[in-house]
Amino acid sequence: MSSDPQEAVCSDTAQSAEDSWSVDHVSADLFSCPDDEALAxxxxxxxxxxxGIAVTFRKKYSGVEELKGQEKMPGQCAVLRRSRRFVYYLVTKRKFNDKPTYQTLQRSLEDMKSHCKLNGVTRISMPRIGCGLDRLKWEKVSEILEQVFKNTGISVTVYSLPAAKTTAMKRRLHK
Incomplete structure (x- = not known):
């Protein structure tokens, strides 16, 4: 695994669409991704x-009642359609103050993958899922991402905020 956030972690250059996939890392604001990419x-x-980042998702895409109406449980994925993109809500725990497990994260990613395949989604952008307030270990989460998306034709871009922006956000939280 590379420590350079701009460098691809893994990538398969096989010819067929199903064999083509990648998990890439970039240092940028997640919401700067192309507006036709799915978000998760x-x-x-x-x-x-x-x-955490869920507050920004709630403000940008609203739909809390629509999400609640889907009645998803841990290990499932709720979905909103917003303009040219799907917004995926990986349900990894029951209550906001619970902690997810790697198993519920993997199951929710599998559920999202199924929706992607049914709806022709080939590009997803996401933060380092489960690794902020939920405190999962990125090394394990990145392995799960690779297991779930390998040979699917779905490319995943993982966004991390640049260090300067992260420091500024932490300062605001402590005030």
């Missing part, structure tokens, strides 16, 4: 979205 992040089944 983790939430709880109660759809609280009161902390």
């Amino acid at each position: 992040h983790c939430i709880s089944a109660d759809c609280d979205m009161g902390a």
Whole structure:
């Protein structure tokens, strides 16, 4: 695995679309991704979205009642359609103050993958899912991403905020 956030972690250059896939890392704001790419992040089944990047998703895409109406449980994926993209809500725990497991994360990613395949989604952008407030280890999460998306024709771009922006955000949280 590379420590350079701009460098691809893995990539398969096989010819067929099904064999083509990648997981790439970039240092940028997730919401700067192309507006036709799907977005994904983790939430709880109660759809609280009161902390972390979930707050931005709630403000940008609203639809909390629509998400609650889908009645998804941990290990499933709720979905909103917004303009040219799908927004995926990986349900990894029951309540906002619970912690997810690697198993619920993997199952919710598998559910998202199924929706992607049925709907022709080939590009997903996401943060380092489960690794912020949820405290999962990125090394294990990145392995799960590779297992789930290898040979699917779906490319995943993982966004990390540049260090300067992360430091500024932490300062605001401590005030």
